[in-house]
Amino acid sequence: MSPQESKLIDIDEIIDSYPGRPEYLIFLLQDIQAAFNYISPEALALVCDHTGVPLSRAYSVATFYKSFSLEPRGEHEIKVCDGTACHLRRSELLVEHLERRLGVPAGGTTKDLRLTLDTISCPGCCASSPVVMLDEDYYPKFTTRQLDELLKDLEAD
Amino acid sequence: MAKASNAARPEPQRLNSVEELATLRQELLDSKDPNQAEIVVCYGTGCLASGARQVEAALKKALKAADMDVKVRPLIKTTGCRGFCSQGPLVVIQPEGIFYQKVSPQDAEDIVQALAQDAGPVQRLLYRDPKTGETIPHEKDIPFYKLQERLVLRRIGSIDPTDIYDTIAAGGYQALAKALTSMEPEQVVAEVEKSGLRGRGGAGFPTGRKWRGALKAIEKKGRPVYVVCNGDEGDPGAFMDCMVMEGDPHAVLEGMILGAYALGAEQGYLYVRAEYPVAIEHLSIAIEQARSLGLLGENILGSGFSFDVRINRGAGAFVCGESTALFTSIEGKAGEPRPKYVRSVEEGLWGRPTVLNNVETWANVPLIIENGGDWYAGIGVPHSTGTKVFSLVGKVNNVGLVEVPMGVPLGHIVEEIGGGVPGGKPFKAVQTGGPSGGCIPYELKDTPVDFDSLKAAGSMMGSGGMIVMDERDCVVDVARYFLRFLEEESCGKCIPCRLGLTRMREILDDFSRGKGSQKDLEDLESLAQAIKDGALCALGGSAPNPLLATLRYFRDEYLAHIEGHKCPAGVCKDLITYRIDPDKCTGCTSCARMCPQGAISGEKKKPHAIDESACIRCGICLETCEFGAVEVF
Ligand SMILES: Cc1cc2nc3c(=O)[nH]c(=O)nc-3n(C[C@H](O)[C@H](O)[C@H](O)COP(=O)(O)O)c2cc1C
Ligand code: SF4
Ligand code: FES
Ligand code: FES
Numbered sequence: 001m002s003p004q005e006s007k008l009i010d011i012d013e014i015i016d017s018y019p020g021r022p023e024y025l026i027f028l029l030q031d032i033q034a035a036f037n038y039i040s041p042e043a044l045a046l047v048c049d050h051t052g053v054p055l056s057r058a059y060s061v062a063t064f065y066k067s068f069s070l071e072p073r074g075e076h077e078i079k080v081c082d083g084t085a086c087h088l089r090r091s092e093l094l095v096e097h098l099e100r101r102l103g104v105p106a107g108g109t110t111k112d113l114r115l116t117l118d119t120i121s122c123p124g125c126c127a128s129s130p131v132v133m134l135d136e137d138y139y140p141k142f143t144t145r146q147l148d149e150l151l152k153d154l155e156a157d
Numbered sequence: 158m159a160k161a162s163n164a165a166r167p168e169p170q171r172l173n174s175v176e177e178l179a180t181l182r183q184e185l186l187d188s189k190d191p192n193q194a195e196i197v198v199c200y201g202t203g204c205l206a207s208g209a210r211q212v213e214a215a216l217k218k219a220l221k222a223a224d225m226d227v228k229v230r231p232l233i234k235t236t237g238c239r240g241f242c243s244q245g246p247l248v249v250i251q252p253e254g255i256f257y258q259k260v261s262p263q264d265a266e267d268i269v270q271a272l273a274q275d276a277g278p279v280q281r282l283l284y285r286d287p288k289t290g291e292t293i294p295h296e297k298d299i300p301f302y303k304l305q306e307r308l309v310l311r312r313i314g315s316i317d318p319t320d321i322y323d324t325i326a327a328g329g330y331q332a333l334a335k336a337l338t339s340m341e342p343e344q345v346v347a348e349v350e351k352s353g354l355r356g357r358g359g360a361g362f363p364t365g366r367k368w369r370g371a372l373k374a375i376e377k378k379g380r381p382v383y384v385v386c387n388g389d390e391g392d393p394g395a396f397m398d399c400m401v402m403e404g405d406p407h408a409v410l411e412g413m414i415l416g417a418y419a420l421g422a423e424q425g426y427l428y429v430r431a432e433y434p435v436a437i438e439h440l441s442i443a444i445e446q447a448r449s450l451g452l453l454g455e456n457i458l459g460s461g462f463s464f465d466v467r468i469n470r471g472a473g474a475f476v477c478g479e480s481t482a483l484f485t486s487i488e489g490k491a492g493e494p495r496p497k498y499v500r501s502v503e504e505g506l507w508g509r510p511t512v513l514n515n516v517e518t519w520a521n522v523p524l525i526i527e528n529g530g531d532w533y534a535g536i537g538v539p540h541s542t543g544t545k546v547f548s549l550v551g552k553v554n555n556v557g558l559v560e561v562p563m564g565v566p567l568g569h570i571v572e573e574i575g576g577g578v579p580g581g582k583p584f585k586a587v588q589t590g591g592p593s594g595g596c597i598p599y600e601l602k603d604t605p606v607d608f609d610s611l612k613a614a615g616s617m618m619g620s621g622g623m624i625v626m627d628e629r630d631c632v633v634d635v636a637r638y639f640l641r642f643l644e645e646e647s648c649g650k651c652i653p654c655r656l657g658l659t660r661m662r663e664i665l666d667d668f669s670r671g672k673g674s675q676k677d678l679e680d681l682e683s684l685a686q687a688i689k690d691g692a693l694c695a696l697g698g699s700a701p702n703p704l705l706a707t708l709r710y711f712r713d714e715y716l717a718h719i720e721g722h723k724c725p726a727g728v729c730k731d732l733i734t735y736r737i738d739p740d741k742c743t744g745c746t747s748c749a750r751m752c753p754q755g756a757i758s759g760e761k762k763k764p765h766a767i768d769e770s771a772c773i774r775c776g777i778c779l780e781t782c783e784f785g786a787v788e789v790f
Binding site: 022023024025026027029030051053057060061064065066067068082083084085087088090093096097100120121122123124125126127128129131138139140143144145 | 201202203205206207238242243245391392393394395396399400431432433469470472473474486487488489490491492493548550551552556557588591622624626630635638648751753775776777780781
């Protein structure tokens with residue numbers, strides 16, 4: 001979902017869609033992460049009020065799991081698969097290439113908040129390794145040259 | 158409710174008895190024309206990545222344009238992964254079973270025309286046997302399929318996983334009907350015991366014994382008891398569970414319902430890895446459809462037995478695949494393992510008796526109940542019964558999902574079903590068991606693939622990842638890769654794991670730079686032992702395995718790094734050199750233009766050279782050169 005769309009989503013609506021019990025903490029954080037691309041301090045506080053979880057514990061949950069981010073992530077996400085099959089096809093070189101090109105380490109977001117670079121574990125298409133994902137789209141058997149083209153297309157976008 | 162992929166569908170109506178389920182199935186079978194042409198498009202992740210969506214759109218367009226006569230009006234259907242992912246996108250024409258591979262949108266028209274004019278298959282899209290060079294039109298005759306025994310995967314690739322009627326017509330929920338009408342709950346447990354089924358999630362614990370243990374715990378503590386499905390699939394090189402959940406979600410559900418019936422559970426949980434959105438979607442649809450037909454929820458098939466399930470999405474933590482961490486995570490907390498003073502069957506989720514089984518384990522249960530434990534025990538080998546699904550990946554021609562009876566030799570899977578290593582050389586080793594496993598070298602290719610033989614060979618079954626390595630893969634690099642993965646995934650709760658893994662990884666980092674000594678090797682081995690003994694959970698406890706196994710079989714390669722300062726496979730960056738072969742270089746200049754360091758120089762149409770001191774070994778020149786002139790030493 002693009003951030004433009006997500007602005008239309010009301011955080012209260014997300015929060016009210018789950019019963020106010022501690023076991024729903026992770027569900028709520030997931031939906032908020034999906035809608036807003038990150039979990040703001042305000043959102044975290046609202047979730048705590050609703051579920052009755054102390055802030056310190058909610059914070060430790062939000063930092064424990066990799067799919068939560070307490071800082072805004074980029075508008076787009078480029079993910080290089082670093083599963084075993086892709087690793088054998090030198091996906092590491094693709095990650096390093098992107099790190100050089102974007103000037104951010106894996107896991108980081110460019111200053112203009114356009115792009116987050118990340119690695120993922122096998123999404124299940126090892127036949128196409130090395131695999132790169134831009135948001136929800138897969139790019140099979142990718143090369144550094146194709147990465148450059150993809151980045152260029154993104155810039156032109 | 159279901160996608161309108163098939164013609165007339167009955168409105169979902171609650172089934173109030175086993176007889177009503179039988180009637181529905183009969184109606185579904187009767188209404189199906191056995192000669193109905195179907196164009197089946199594989200919608201597994203592998204085929205989606207190689208363009209299945211575009212192929213389906215083109216086929217739809219071509220169908221519309223073709224204006225077929227009434228005799229042949231094919232339906233288009235999408236299914237889960239057919240297993241042969243390396244040949245994707247796959248399209249199969251039913252009922253004949255014509256197998257088209259590497260289909261592109263441009264092929265759509267020919268496929269549709271061949272059907273319309275009954276002109277026989279489109280030759281260029283057929284599979285060609287690499288050994289004989291002959292085309293093989295039918296899926297069932299292709300060696301990749303012929304050599305497998307697809308039981309767990311039997312419906313995947315033929316049913317539309319988002320349409321419960323398709324599953325029911327194909328025999329779904331027959332085992333449940335049988336259990337509800339002719340088996341006491343305890344008999345279900347006894348049948349699973351008899352089958353010899355062992356857990357498919359990694360440790361291979363006998364499933365029947367686990368269930369029996371839960372029954373005992375219930376005697377002491379009473380109910381509620383919970384059944385939980387582990388769909389966290391943490392092994393970073395494996396996707397069997399994903400494809401089972403995506404391709405046949407009802408098989409998993411039916412297994413869980415049977416388990417719940419056996420134990421008297423009213424609530425179940427499916428814990429699914431976050432990176433599997435399609436699996437989550439298909440399971441959600443399946444749950445909703447099963448509820449609306451009365452196969453799930455209150456008073457299932459009018460039997461008085463009630464059971465429901467809920468999906469918990471993982472949030473990206475490998476350790477949550479571990480049983481106690483998984484329960485903690487379902488409870489809404491950070492998924493740290495707990496010490497197992499008490500077994501989970503006694504004190505699991507919410508402190509209650511709990512049975513946790515893996516996706517594939519659950520999917521085996523309906524097969525056992527329908528055909529009997531004795532039948533199941535006759536498949537495979539005595540202490541490892543049944544089949545096992547593997548994701549066969551890496552340096553192998555046929556990448557995909559394979560299912561074989563337990564006990565077939567490893568070499569058979571890699572060389573016969575997998576078609577061997579590209580280029581025809583023997584494989585170097587096969588990694589099994591993911592980050593907790595080990596590797597089996599080529600010399601041991603006759604090792605039977607079952608729980609105990611793999612363990613004896615210093616590896617383990619694990620959940621079913623099978624990664625084929627060839628001579629260009631470095632064992633030091635692979636050991637380091639898994640260690641780094643686990644170091645990042647360690648929850649940090651206990652010291653041997655938190656500090657030990659980092660130290661081990663550091664030593665391996667040094668090895669990959671050519672630094673180290675015999676003494677480091679010995680230190681590494683004793684550190685590995687200390688971690689094995691001291692870690693709280695099996696993440697830490699099994700973390701040294703990939704290292705120890707590679708050390709056992711490839712010690713020389715480790716020594717080549719630290720004493721010879723060479724990476725024989727040409728992988729470890731600090732130990733390799735890129736060079737241009739002047740005889741092959743045509744001076745096309747493309748590598749010089751691509752090199753991010755400007756390290757390549759040379760005149761147009763003259764051989765180029767790489768300045769070693771500026772080279773960062775990014776591999777771009779190697780990838781760019783169309784003449785194979787760039788070499789790695
Ligand atoms: C660190 C760690 C990760 C695990 N990950 C998984 C997993 O992803 N999927 C799984 O089924 N079992 C996993 N297991 C094994 C489970 O703890 C448990 O043994 C299994 O789910 C039981 O089911 P089974 O008996 O049907 O195999 C993992 C264990 C450990 C220690
Ligand atoms: S062994 Fe590692 S992952 Fe397991 S509890 Fe200890 S620190 Fe956590
Ligand atoms: S390892 Fe990258 S897709 Fe499987
Ligand atoms: S995804 Fe199509 S065969 Fe595996």
